[in-house]
Amino acid sequence: MHIVSLRLWCLAVAISTLVALSTTVAYAEKRVALVIGNSDYQHVARLPNPQNDAASIAEALRQVGFDAVIEKNDLPFQLLNITLRDFAALADTADVALVFYAGHGMEVEKVNYLIPVDAALKSDRDVSYEAIQLDQVIQAVEGARRMRIVILDACRDNPFMQSIKRTGGTRSIGRGLSIVEPDQGNTLISFAAKAGTTADDGDAAHSPFTAALLAHLNSPGLEISKLFRLVRDQVLQETGYRQEPFTYGSLSSEDFYLIAPDQQAMAPPPDSHDGLVESGTSETSFDPRQLELAFWKSIENSNEASSFQSYLEQFPQGTFAILAKNKLAKLKEQPSVESSTGKSDWQAELAAMKEVKDRQPEYFAMATVPELAEAARFLPEAVAEGNAQAQYFLGYCYYHGGCGYEPNYAEASRLFITAAGQGNADAEASLGWLYMIGDGVVEEHPEGLKWLNRAADQGNVFAYNKLGYIHEEGMGVDQDYSKSAHFYQLAADQGDAGAKYSLGQLYNKGTGVPFDPQKSAIYLLEAGKGGIVQSKATVMSDEAADFLSTETRKAIQSELKKQGLYRGVVDGQFGPGTRQALKAYWGE
Known part of the structure; x- marks a missing residue:
């Protein structure tokens, strides 16, 4: 096929797809997925298959046309929380949202949990502090407009059952997972094994x-309910009827397909020898034109020049390149917003945003402060002027989905890269973290560490905190608590409350620093006063004795006495008097 003919064919395909939108949503709808494989558990034996399972499922979802597939492995509690939070923001912009999880899960008191790799679960009470409720996963997909899917290969025999301490005589811990009934329609939840039973990890x-x-995901014309029935039958047969998958939820009468019955017609003609199919790949592999069309549909009504510039950078010879260039030219011709002095106001607005950021340096509230949404309207103008701080702020808006911008990890990473190239420390730190966790860029720890260290060299608090966490968790580096404490201290010295909480934990345990109850108490109290909810929860918990040493609890009471807030006995027992004093200290 000649190149000219191919381009005409591509254009015809795109036009025919747009015309067919009234009868099929195979290409128009936006589909996003989060795929998690937890294998390397720190306190129980390694599971061999979840990482393999996650990698293959992620690739299969890309091949059936999902626009964004976020793949994560071996997530500890904090990262699993962050990942679900960020995916929920992405799902809010999508028609279809899917989460696949492979790893350990368990049920306590009819509540289902997914178990992060750093969970110790010494007692049944620890589950609510160290594991993630399934409801949180379901909430992460509930914003999708058309279909919500959660797939759990998490019913394996639970090794924690052998060692977990029972603290309540009536508290039940079940085998496998418990029955779940989603509140929202068009939500499908699939378990590898039905409630109360366990699943094989397999040899x-x-x-x-x-x-x-994997045997059925890429089957064209297979309605979603039928797909999971076929999965059930295959698992039953292959396990000698020991394991029966089960699907929960309620679907409407509308048929839903991962690959529509007529979608095969969108593949290139079999006699094509135009070089588009690489050697060693199948002609039925994922068609990049699907991604281009999905990208275009997401921006075609946008009034942001950066969106069309981004399209042209990614698809310079794309089907819609001429339309994008025309739209970009029109947007650039529009007059910028001016103040009464006749000069652009973006410098003033940028200063206002920086003031907010400086008040809360690690996770500043720009994306959630309503009055700053107006200020953010000036960001594209400042970005067009090449202002690195504006590039960072706009990237932040795209990453978190604030100030009137929809979440867009790819656009966020592009802006961070541009600003980091100009030496902006905020952008360097944000870009480094994206490389560490693989959001909007390929996960690459050495690259992430490079950018975070550059930002840290400029005294960036966000970078200090992330480097502290990285060394504490051994994330792409050897675990080193002393380095972790060093970076947390640098952030705490600048008044960062989150770093103070982390230091309070380290001094309480004597990890990476000498055991120092007095320092632990001061840092935990100051972190709570700075708004760190986790610090308040740790100190105020009914199980505080499980988290804090007796010496640290006594030191907290002594500090409250110094402040004139506590008059009781310094015994490490947190009764009503201590709790009232804590609330007074925190201004509650």
């Missing part, structure tokens, strides 16, 4: 459940 490269999913 092959994939668990039986994941293997069955």
Whole structure:
């Protein structure tokens, strides 16, 4: 096929797809997925298959046309929380949202939990502090407009059951997971094994459940309910009827397909020898034109020049390149907003945003402060002027989905890269963290560390905190608590409350620093006063004795006495008097 003919064919395909939108949503709808594989558990034996399962499921979802597939492995509690929070923002912009989780899960008192890799679960009470409720996962997909899917290969035999301490005589811990009934329609939740039973991890490269999913996910014209029935039948047969997958939820009468019945017609003609199909790949592999069309549909009504510039950078010879260039030219011709002095106001607005950031340096509230949404309207103008701070702020808006901007990790990373190239420390730190966790860029720890260290060299608090966390968790580096404490101290010295909480924990345990109850008490109290909810929860918890040493609890009471807020005995027992004094200290 000649190049000219191919371009005409591509254009015809795109036009025919747009015309067919009234009868099929195979290309118009936005689909996003989060895929998690937890294998390397720190306190129980390693699970061999979840990482393999997650990698293959992620690739299969890309091949069936998902616009964004976020793949994560071996998530500890904090990162699992962050990942679900960020995916929820992305799901709010999508028609279809899917979460696949492979790893350990458990049920306590009819509540289902996914278990992060750093969970110790010494007692049944620890589950609510160290594991993630399934409801939180369901909430992460509930913003999708058309279909919400949660797939859990998490019913494996639970090794924590052998060692977990029972603290309540009536507290139940079940085998497998418990029945779940989603509140929202068009929500489908699939378990690898029905409630109260366990699933095999398998001796092959994939668990039986994941293997069955992979066998059917890319089948054209397979309605979603039928797909999971076929998965059930295959797993039953392959496990000798020991394991029965089960699907919960309520779907409407509308058929839903991962690959529509007529979608095969969108593949290139079989006699094509134009070089688009790389050697060693199948002609039925994922068609990049699907991604281009999805990208275009997401921006075609935008009034932001940066959106069309981004399209042209990614698809310079794309089907809609001429339209994008025309739209970009029109937007650039529009007069900028001016103040009464006739000069652009973006410098003043930028200063206002920086003031907010400086008040809360690690996670400043720009994206959630309503009055700053107006200020953010000036960001594209400042970005066009090449202002690095504006590039960072606009990237922040895109990443968190604030100030009137929809979440867009790719656009956020592009802006961070541009600003970091100009030496902006905020952008360097944000870009470094994106490389560490793989949001909007390929996960690459050495690259992430490079940018975070550059930002830290400029005294950036966000970078200090992230480097502290990275060394504490051994994330792409050897675990080193002394380095972790060093970076947290640098951030705390600038008044950062989150770093003070982390230091309070380290001094309480004597990890990476000498055991020092007095310092631990002061840092935990100051962190709570600075608005760190986790610090308040740690100190005020009914199980504070499980988290804080007796010496640290006594030191907290002594500090409250110094402040004239506590008159009781310094015994480390947090009764009503201590709790009232804590609330007074925190101004509650």
